Amino acid sequence: AQSVTQPDIHITVSEGASLELRCNYSYGATPYLFWYVQSPGQGLQLLLKYFSGDTLVQGIKGFEAEFKRSQSSFNLRKPSVHWSDAAEYFCAVGDRVYGNKLVFGAGTILRVKS
């Protein structure tokens, strides 16, 4: 079964600074990969997804993620963080048979300081 590790529980960055959130997965093949953002008490918003093809994926709100097969990673990046980016971020994987059935990482809470 697949699993997802988000090693950072909390991250604090200054507004305007760059951001990288880490995600490692365990799966026998290349899974479907997703990043979601959740504001307190809210549902999930899809930031970006990777199914195949170009390993650098562009998403909404200026986010991007890079799939690295050799490292089993799918790290999320943003060049310049805005205060409104403060939220919790979840990495998720779906397998090749049931890509819509997701296993989530533990989440990373992003704090932005002004």
Place this chain on the structure above:
Amino acid sequence: GAVVSQHPSWVICKSGTSVKIECRSLDFQATTMFWYRQFPKQSLMLMATSNEGSKATYEQGVEKDKFLINHASLTLSTLTVTSAHPEDSSFYICSASAGNTEAFFGQGTRLTVV
């Protein structure tokens, strides 16, 4: 993108009563719907998978007699928490899928059992 609506957004019920949560796909036919649970400060955990017209498949450790799932049409799945207790208080979120590569999430339901 596809829209999934959950109702209610929040509900408070008395211990021992049952509560029903609806998940609707508004602009597509969802052959599969998933129900997740998120305890405070934790990640989302899959509870069950429901396919239209079939019995739901529950994840290990999820009581099927307590969490009744019905997927009677291609646009509606319901989760009924029977004989709810305070430990069932959680954030329940559904996702709906027309294929097997991506699912779309509802906004979630905050259940508080008092």
